[in-house]
Amino acid sequence: VSSPCPFYWSSYGYGVLRNTWQPGDYDFGSKSIEHITTSHNEKGFDAFIFINQKPSDILCDYYELTGKPGIMPEYAYYEAHLNAFNRDYWVEVDDDTPGAILIDGSYYKSYKPNEIGDKTGILESLNGNDDNYKFS
Structure with a gap:
């Protein structure tokens, strides 16, 4: 321990x-x-x-x-993927895009499957397979 x-x-x-x-x-x-x-x-x-x-x-x-634990801001859950759904797509975006998050030197925004439209993104995963390690 x-x-x-x-x-x-x-x-x-x-x-x-x-x-x-x-x-x-x-x-x-x-x-x-x-x-x-x-x-x-x-x-x-x-x-x-x-x-x-x-x-x-x-x-x-x-x-x-x-004492009760502090609640992290919403953006902090994404970098550690504590939302645990592993169904979102991460699309590289400009830094001024609303909702953009800096991850590993680039800005990304998450999209639910029904929101991604014609954008190309990386599907987050639980195990980091298929070159999506930073989104697992």
């Missing part, structure tokens, strides 16, 4: 936030699905344990402790 302060939750109604920056190992059921082992390279054990039935309630408990 390389994340500082790692957090996980279980379908058994609990969540754990480890208050550590130390490297650790997490084993979620490799020997038995009911056996979890977590350890960090430190002498103490510092953790917050959340008890609740639903994952959404466990997240609410987590947010009560840590």
Whole structure:
């Protein structure tokens, strides 16, 4: 585990936030699905344990402790493709085109399949196949 302060939750109604920056190992059921082992390279054990039935309630408990995450502006979702639909076409456009986004030195605008018309674009993908890696 390389994340500082790692957090996980279980379908058994609990969540754990480890208050550590130390490297650790997490084993979620490799020997038995009911056996979890977590350890960090430190002498103490510092953790917050959340008890609740639903994952959404466990997240609410987590947010009560840590604060809710900030919401990124819409353009920030496209570079990481966190919209997760992978159905848009990216067309290279001029920098003054409304909605243009700078990606890897060129400006692009995304178009849904029903909006692209006669433009030539690159279809985004999940796996970066067919020379569309920067749109995956």
